[in-house]
Amino acid sequence: MELFGRRAETAALDELLARAADGAGSALVLWGEPGIGKTALLEHAVDAAAGATVLRCRGTRMETGLAFAALHELLWPVADRLETLPDPQAAALRGALGLSPAPANRFLIGAAVLSLLAGLARERPVLVVVDDAPWIDEATAHCLGFVARRVRSDPILVLLSGHEEPDTGPWEGLPSREVDGLADDDARRLVAADVPGADAATVERTVRAAGGNPLALHELPTLGGGEDEAALTPSAEPVPVGPRLRRAFCARAEALKPPTRALLLLAAAEGRGDRHVVHRAGAGWGVDASTWDEALRSGLLRASGARLEFRHPMIPAALYDGATVPERQAAHRALAAALPDDAVEERAWHRAAAADAADEDVAAMLEGAAARCLQRSADAMAARTLRRAAELSPAPADAARRLAAAARAAWDAGHAETARRLLDDAERRGGEEPVARRSGGLRGILEFADGSPERAHHYLARDMGVVDGARGAVELGTVAVRAAWSAGRSDLQREALRRLLAVDVESDPGLAPVVPVLRAWWACYDETGEVVPTAPPGTGDAVGRLATAPWELLPPVPLVQAWGVEGPLSDVLGLRAAQLRRRHELAALAMVLAQTAVLDLHAGRWEAAESSATEGLRLAEEAGAHHVATQSRLCLSSLAAARGDDDLVDEHTTHALTASAPRGVRALSASAYWHRGRAALFGGRPQDALQHLLPLGEPGHEAAHTTFALLAAPDTAEAAAQVGRADVVASRLATVATWAERTGAGWARAAAHRLRALDDGEASYRAALDAEGPGDDPFEHARTRLLYGEWLRRARRRADARRELAAAADTFGRLGATPLRARALREQDLAEASGVRDTTGPPTGLTAQELRVAQLAAEGLTNREIAAQLLISHRTVGHHLANVYPKLGITSRAELARIDGDLRLRAASPGR
Structure with a gap:
């Protein structure tokens, strides 16, 4: 079995084995908390001891009181060698092993074992392995301690494992080595190897809960539970504990006196480490000074002033899990009574944990506690608290209200699947309309994040008239417009925009200036579905008005790109990301990061784009917001296309199409097709590029989308020019030129000049370079210089060509655009x-x-x-x-x- 993160420990054991083989005996005590991996290290030593005689035993609680029981297990395989011992030693050892009625002489028995091992060692090295040494019987322990201190001149290695450093007792004075928990990276590798199908969220949750303990890392992923299913406690949920973990961590507690075990349970249930509260709660349980002394001497619990701390985070979980339900309830009742008057939230939690039937008073206390959690952006805790409040609610309507609020809190905390389950439960108890009102129209938002955009539009438009206040209606209406845009449905977009503009916002001073901005962003459509833009939304302070708006009001980045006002929105998104990080609203943060990545990409900040997209992908997958995850993947595929990594492009776009096409998310499907087309174009395969790019403008195709057809028009025309499709070039030029005339977008003006240059030549190339400065989109600017340089070379103006091509190659090199840099350098070679x-x-x-x-x-x-x-x-x-x-x-x-x-x-x- 592979040992992760144990290179130093295994190297030390290998060295001791090598020294023993050379005749230098020694002993070593491996110590550390239960489950830390001591047994695995002993097994490594056994496997590595090739050619050695291996004798082993293991301590068990059942045989702790049987004198020499462990010695019997250790020596039974070589009992026939007793005949080689001097008679007094042989007789004493036979008596210890129950082979004769001879009286026990501890010194003779120790000397006999040492002689027996030395005799075996004359034939081959001997490895003695004693696992769980604290549980072996006292007589064997003293015997082996005697032997371990006297093997230095023989090829004998004695290895023992225990829970504490051997500074007292039978192993006193022996060399020892503490076995620590695994580092996080090694812990992740262990979980991935042990549970190959574990998702990233499960791995991270396991690593966080296990505290580096290998046994916990092995067992936790298979137990279920975790954040969503665990019982409520004051500070967080208890980690689910399996039978092996429970046995490992509870074994020492079971040997303590009943009041001490009660004290440990109180400390585990209290959860915050408040020694005063635990002390007051234990007053009626027979907990006195001697109880505290035994608890602290056990090594399970530590005290520093008024703070209590368990030695390992799994210990309180095991103690709590190992207690009976009545014992836990009694502990929580005692803790609730011991809290000061102002500890309202903690008292509510403990009373809820002690309740075994519906109780409206406790439910109301929990609802108030959840409200305070939301005020300090503790959304995950609020969701758990509200869910427990719903469980204790006698009236179904109250339960539904609390579940709806819990669902919204879970979504804000980044747990989409939990939010969906809570919302379903709430609707079953209270109906769709009340739940939509209480959750702020969460059903449509969840569907928008991971479902059909057309269905999301339906829910969002429906719930605009249900949610409280104009602000909620405007937010849902904006997402409804966006959902329709994502589906490529101009008719639904017109309908949603009409509903949005009909909302009465006069009562909300903050909304009145925002709605005109939203109308400008989304423009409107004529009867054919063609965009009829109004004034560009980037004029004046329009973008700045969205700086403090919720994410629901922010436009999708492709639309921002079409309007050509990425710069101001980039600042807005940066501000929003910082706010969402502080509030731990992970689902919304993932959305913002996915869009920020696209803006960074087009501004030439490719490393920042990759970082934002990677983080957005991780957060979205953890939150269950799969459409947002796809957006991040598509940004990474765009980077890969420019870098010439066709395999990565294929991986990301295949994943994107698998997720988006069946749900009708044409915006995402179109983006995938676009990136595949760009990868082919940059790789010198224009015919392949056209196969991916032309469908963007084909009505009814799964990738047909007006915005993306517009943005991809320059690429489509360039590919068409290379294969002689003049009709396609003319069509895309007309599209881009019309948009440039209507909106004045800089990218569109530059693209129109660049496409004209395919026929007109130099004047249009110069106009394109003047229209798009190198700071706007350095990659596209360099593409124009490349095309211009190629034109100049063909015109035999080699000096001018070299200048343009060198500049293009420099930009491509700085960005990492390998295929186009190679093309620019080849053209340079020809020009030179x-x-x-x-x-x-x-x-x-x-x-x-x-x-x-x-x-x-x-x-x-x-x-x-x-x-x-x-x-x-x-x-x-x-x-x-x-x-x-x-x-x-x-x-x-x-x-x-x-x-x-x-x-x-x-x-x-x-x-x-």
Whole structure:
């Protein structure tokens, strides 16, 4: 079995074994808390002791009182060797092992065991292994202590395991080594290896709860429970404890006096480490000074002033889990009575834990406690408290109200599945409308996060008229518009926008200036579904008005990109992310991070984009907000496309389409198609690129989406130009130019000039570069310079071409856009050709274009792919290759590939 994070310990054991094999005996006590991995280390030593005689025993509570019971287990395999001992020692050892009625002589027995082991060691090294040494009988313990201190001159290694450092008792004076808990990274590896199907949230929850204890790491993932299912306690839920953990941690407590065990249970149930409260609660349980002394001497509990602390976080969980229900209830009643008058929340928690029937008074106390939790942004605790309040509510309507509030708190805490279950339970008890009102229209929000956007639109639009206040209606209405946009349904978007604009916001001064901004963001549609923009929403302080708005009012980033006002919104999202972090609203934070990543990507902050997308993906998956997770994945796929990592693009987009296409989330499907198209385009496969990009504008397709068709239009036109699809180029140019004229968006103006340049040439390239500064979107600016440089090279303006291509290559290199950097450098090589033949190899006489074709053919590109890159026909490529082969003295592409290195260094002929 692989031991994670135990390299130092196993190395120490291996060294002791090697020394014993060389004749230098020793002993070592491995000590640490139950379940920490001492037995696993002993097993490692047994496995590593090749060729040694291994004798082992294990202490058990059942045999603690039987003299020499452990020694009998240890020596029974070699009992036949007693005949080799001197008679007095043999007789004494037979008596200890129950083989004769000889009286026990402790010294003779110890000497006999030492002699027996020494005799065995003359044949081969001996390894003595004693696991759970504190539980072996006292007689064996003293015997083995005697032996362990006297094996230095023999090839004997004695290994023992215990719970405490051996500074007293039979092992006093022996070398010892504490076994600590695993580091978090090693703990994660252990859980992943032990439970291969465990999701990231389960792994993290297990690592957090186990405190590095390997037994807990093995057992916790299989127990269920955890944050959502655990019983309520004052500070948090108890960790579920399995039978092995319970036995390991409770064994020592069971040997203590009843009042001491009661004290430990009180401390475990109290949960906060308040010594004064535990002291007052234990007054009626026979807890006195001697009880405290025994509890502290047990090593299970520590005290520092007024604070109590268990030695390991699993100990209170095991003690609490090992107690009977009546014992737990009695402990909580005692603690509730012992709390000061102002500890209202703690008293409510303890009274709830002690209750075994419906109790409205306690439920109301818990509801008040939950309200205070929400005030300090402790959403997860509020959800647990409200759920327990619902369990104690006698009236179904009260239970439904509290469950609805619990569902909203669970969602805000980032637990979508828990929120969905609570919401379902609330609706069963109280009906849809009251629950929608109390949860703030949570059903539609959950559906929007992980479901069908059309169904989300239905719920959100329905609940706009149910929730309290204009603010709630505006928030739901905005998400309804966004859901319709996500579904690619302009008709539903018009309907939701109409409902949103009909909300009476005059009563809320904060909303009145926001609604016009929302209308500007979402524009409106004519009867054909075409966008009819109003004034650009980035003008004036429109974006700034959203700085303090909830996430529901923020527009989706692709729409922001279309309007060309990413900069102001980036500042808004940064502010929102900081606020959500402070409030621990993880689901909303994941949404904001997914959008921030896209803005960072287009601003050239690729490392920041990758960081935000990765964090957003983790939070969204933990929260169960799968559409948000897909958004983060798609940002990572966009990065991968620019970096030339086709495998990663395929992985992320396949995952995205699997999640989005069946649910009709066309915005996400369109984004996946777009990134696949860009990956193909950057990789020199324009025909493949078109297959992915054209569906964005095809009505009825799973990836058809107006906004993404607009944003992808420049890529689509570039790919179309490379394969000779002039009709597609003209169509996409018209789309982009119309949008640029209506909105004035900088990216659209630049893109329109760039697309015109495919026909017009230099003037349009210069206009495109002037329209998009390098600071707006450095990647797109560099793409324009690359295309311009290629045009200049073909126009034989080599110096100008080198300048543009070098600038493009520098930007691509800084960003990590490998495919386009390679393309820019290849074009630079062609532009830098001087016309002098290479005298270091056979003369070729290739023209510049023939050399370029030969290089690409040597890389394995087909004639059509070469044609697409060089903007010539595939027939022209064939003509050039027909000239190249005789000039190089070859007859096939295979031979061309073998001389590719020479081609890259060879200068062109004067005919270039």
